[in-house]
Each structure stands twice: as C-alpha cells, then as structure tokens.
Amino acid sequence: NYAASMPPAREALAMNPRMSRAHAAIGDALFMLGQWPEARTEYLAEPAGDFAATGLAIVEHKLGDRAAAERAMQAVEAEGDRLLYQQAQVLAQWGEHEAAISRLQQALAMGDSGLVYARNDPLLDPLRQDPRFGELLKRIGFD
Numbered sequence: 001n002y003a004a005s006m007p008p009a010r011e012a013l014a015m016n017p018r019m020s021r022a023h024a025a026i027g028d029a030l031f032m033l034g035q036w037p038e039a040r041t042e043y044l045a046e047p048a049g050d051f052a053a054t055g056l057a058i059v060e061h062k063l064g065d066r067a068a069a070e071r072a073m074q075a076v077e078a079e080g081d082r083l084l085y086q087q088a089q090v091l092a093q094w095g096e097h098e099a100a101i102s103r104l105q106q107a108l109a110m111g112d113s114g115l116v117y118a119r120n121d122p123l124l125d126p127l128r129q130d131p132r133f134g135e136l137l138k139r140i141g142f143d
Contacts, residue, residue, distance in 0.1 A: 050076065088100045
C-alpha cells in the first residue's frame with residue numbers, strides 16, 4: 001500500500017529532517033503511484049547519495065529526460081560493485097533486461113545484500129517473465 005507508506009516516513013522526517021532513506025522511500029512510493037514529478041522532488045531531497053541517484057536515474061528516464069537519467073546512472077555506476085543491485089533496478093526500469101539480469105548475476109556472485117529484496121521488489125517486475133530471473137531467485141533461496 002504505497003499511499004499508506006508515506007505518512008510514517010513523513011513523521012520520521014518531522015522528527016529528524018536529515019534522516020537518510022526516508023525521502024527515497026517516499027519517492028519510491030510516489031513513483032509506483034505514477035506521481036513521477038513528486039517522486040523526483042523526494043529523490044532530490046534524499047541525503048543518501050546512492051538512494052537519491054538510483055531513484056533519479058529511474059524517474060528522470062520516465063519523465064523523458066534521458067540526459068539527467070544517464071547522469072544519475074553514472075553516479076550509481078561510479079560506486080562500482082557496491083551498487084550492482086541498484087544498477088539492475090535502474091536497467092530493469094529502463095527496459096534493458098539483458099543488462100539488468102547480468103548485473104543481478106554479478107550481484108549474486110559478489111554476495112550483494114540487496115538481493116534479499118529481489119523476490120518482491122516492484123522495480124524488478126519487468127524481469128519476472130525471464131526464466132533467468134526465476135533461476136536467480138532459486139539460487140538466492142527463494143521459491
């Protein structure tokens with residue numbers, strides 16, 4: 001329930017305006033609700049650079065600003081292997097399924113802890129029909 005997830009995050013921000021991840025969580029909810037300009041505003045307010053850049057790479061692409069999306073993705077990729085899972089999220093949302101699967105396979109080989117979200121992550125939904133994604137979930141221990 002994306003709409004219901006936002007008020008608690010906003011309450012947390014009222015208590016600690018510098019709290020990391022809260023703006024990104026609100027941005028993710030707004031993105032999933034199709035409120036892309038509002039999601040962009042939240043990602044821009046996110047103090048954790050990796051979460052901000054991931055969200056911006058996705059939402060800027062949806063908003064049609066390919067150059068801004070590419071710049072944000074470069075920031076995600078600059079973190080190297082540390083953000084392989086996030087790179088896969090972006091690539092899945094961009095429709096670059098081959099590259100997204102490849103990043104997830106690299107993430108698995110590296111032991112990326114982000115993979116614990118793969119089973120239910122809506123940002124990976126574009127990959128769900130790919131048999132390699134199903135195999136990846138089995139290798140992680142899901143399904």
